[in-house]
Amino acid sequence: MRSAVIVFPGSNCDRDALRTLAEVPGMEVEPLWHDDTTLPPETDLVVLPGGFSYGDYLRPGALAARAPIIAEVRRHADRGGLVLGICNGFQVLTESRLLPGALLPNRDTRFICRPCLLRVDRTDTPFTNAYQKGQVVQFPIAHADGRFYLPEEDLAQLEQRGQVVFRYCDVTGRVDPSVNPNGAAHHIAGIVNDRGNVLGLMPHPERASDPRIGGEDGKMIWDSIRAWCQNEGKRSGHGHGF
């Protein structure tokens, strides 16, 4: 199983993602530079890490979405390869239209860093198959621009297609504006593309993959990816899951 973490100028969770992938699921993982133009052969997973790519100039993710490596990430996604965008990585995915929607400044315009409870609404994706449907998990958030937005009609379509994977919730799994940290539409914390092989989420699973650092609820993301790669690898050869 091979993975790559894209490093943009201004990425700051790239090292965390590299370490987590190497230590938790024990994946082969290497950093790729934003102006690289190819992925290593047989890459299963590409991670777009958190941070402030290109200083968040223009809009978070807007410049990174135009980096040379993104064309290759897009081809990887088109082939059915897995793409995971965390925080700024999610913003890059929406800006590059690999995922729908936009991530606007938080409701109260402030940066927020704290643990958040999330409800897992989809467990049939490559990223979440180790969770139980409706399970409540805790990942930290750390962002200033995480308010997911889509026009009402598109939002309805997103819901109808079941693309919402994570929602902010309380301990019982109930969603409610009072437990929505940033004002995201429909309390959305993470979504997949229609095909299910591209996941973007604002919370940080790599910060919840160690019992001493933010808990272990994020580990099942890596378990899911590992299980999916192994199963799909057997069934259909490399990198063509969907």
Place this chain on the structure above:
Amino acid sequence: MVMDFKKAGLSAKEYEALVQELGREPNETELQLFGVMWSEHCSYKSTRPLLKLFPTEGPAVLQGPGENAGVVDLGQGIGLAFKVESHNHPSAVEPYQGAATGVGGIIRDILAMGARPVASMDGLFFGSPESSRVRRLRDGVVRGVGGYGNAVGVPTVGGKTVYDPSYAENPLVNAFCAGVVSLNKMVSSQTARPGQKVLLLGSRTGRDGIAGAAFASAELSEDAQSHRPQIQIGDPFAEKLLIECCLELLEEGLVAAMQDMGAAGVVSSSSEVAAKSGVGMVIDMDRIPLREAGMTPGEIALSESQERMLLVVDPDMVNEVERRARRWGLECAPIGVITEERRYIYTSQGSVVVDLPPELIGGNAPIIPWESRPPHDEEERKKIPPTVRPGPEGWNDELLALLQDPNLRCQETIFQQYDSMVQTNTLAGPGGDVSLIRVPQAKAQVAFSMEADPWKCFTDPFNGGAETVARSVRALSVCGATPLGLTNCLNFPSPEKPDQFWELQEVIRGMAEACQALACPVVSGNVSLYNESPAGRILPTPVVVAVGSLSDGDTPLLGGQGRAGDRVFLVGSPRASLGASRYLLRRGAPLRGTPPPFSGAWEADFSRRARAVARGRHARSGRIISGGGLAVALAKELLASGMGALISLPSDWKMDEEILFGEGGPRAIYAVASEGVAAFRQLWEGWPLDEIGVLGGSRLRVDNVLNLSCDDLAAAWKGEN
């Protein structure tokens, strides 16, 4: 021709000394440089003799004061570089940029040691938050700290926010940073050799922040806003690239010496390299990349444009350094050369515009022996003012009011604006007595404790200074960490008034005595004087960050870990002091009264035993008693544990405010599992130790004086009503 030395900021005496040393009159550019380099901010001319009182050596100290940051040994060939620095005056004028560039500056200090910055903390001091002006200022400062720190990817793991009317016009912003360095990659400003090239890496040089150091060395005037051009502008994106690029260059062994550009920009950084390496330097001013045309050599030399580093590189490495800088999108310009002859020379348009002995620039400002005299009301300040004790119904309200006090209440709304978790090494983030990170390379955990108690430093500077140091070390000890060293920022008003200079001197004496007693040497620090405005002076405000370590396998003893049924113990004297306490100040009493007198032997013994408790896991939870005394410590412990407690104080204690709210001296509360009580008692044998209750339920009850639900405590503390 006698130059206008006063305009440059020098006194007649200083100018005389300068001419004598030089053997001639300085030219205009040279005079400009000295005006800034001999300012208080750069030269420590008021405090150098006093700072010598601090112990600076210890078994863990690898680098003491005098470099960009101190370095202590974490083992496994790994060092921890750390320092705290002020950015007070800029933050008063332009809160967002002032605070942001304060964070950026201290990060570059750490980087200049060759260390990767791994943790930041901030000490913020504001006027009363009831004022909307103060709240706006606070908002700007907090956004600035977050805006910069979050983007560069250094976690803000803790800090302290203090409110007192004395900071209304002159807020304080003290930024702390720590970094991890492989000792075989450590660099400094002492290693430049003749023939090497001098490179300027990072942002272009502009007119921002010119003579900021001089601005920082004067009192804030009513037209402080006119100093806006002396404020630096920060770009955390450029800083992030600078960090990664410099660490890569160091990793590859491409850099011989390095220096950050902070106060007084090019002149300060480059003359320091030349002086400390015992070499000369020739800088071609025409080769410094500029943001704007028409800058004079003096302006270029003194600009405090941010996100720049000075590198000294072997000639055959220059191309490779430039190549790597380009990859990071950074400008890198060769601006000069290291020479054998110990002259510090600037050329511009083909002629020499500055020619000085390097060591004269940074090191030789004549010391000013300010007069020191105790204030006329010294005795008055020490008397604890009488107050009317609350009636039987009043104790509950007193405790709730204290929990709502801005100085004691939950500071979550501030620290949630900071990324405290990036780098995934934060074991205990903001909100507790200590912040804790792991350093995997060293197989160690590092604990930080930031403390300040300006009130006690005003009423009793010696004991207040000692108490500040002792409190930060106590917090480390309770968590089980061995102190390795500390850094401090001395924020004081003008030293030119004898009573204010006396306060400074006494505070330093007290701090030094505590450092000595607790074997916690000072490895770095910063002095910020002239913190006063027409509205008044600030309280004497030493900010201390003590740093300690635990080994990988040790479980740190933190607060809020108690379980129902655990016994609650009070360690230390039942009585502390109401002098300059939160209890009295909140009730509007005048700022008076002393803390308990400092006892070095007593403190050291407490720390030794507290570490033994933590290391042996003889308690489940521990917390030092500080602001608000025993009652507030109990309330905070219960809020963190999510349960109540039934407390019954020994019947021979006369219940009063001093028991419940007194502060100062080595004291702590512990929660101990029943089966561990015997061992715990044994560790404190010969010490005042009282079992005062048991954890459980959902209320805090203390005899017949306090009876409050945890929900009420939480609502007061968190401000949710």
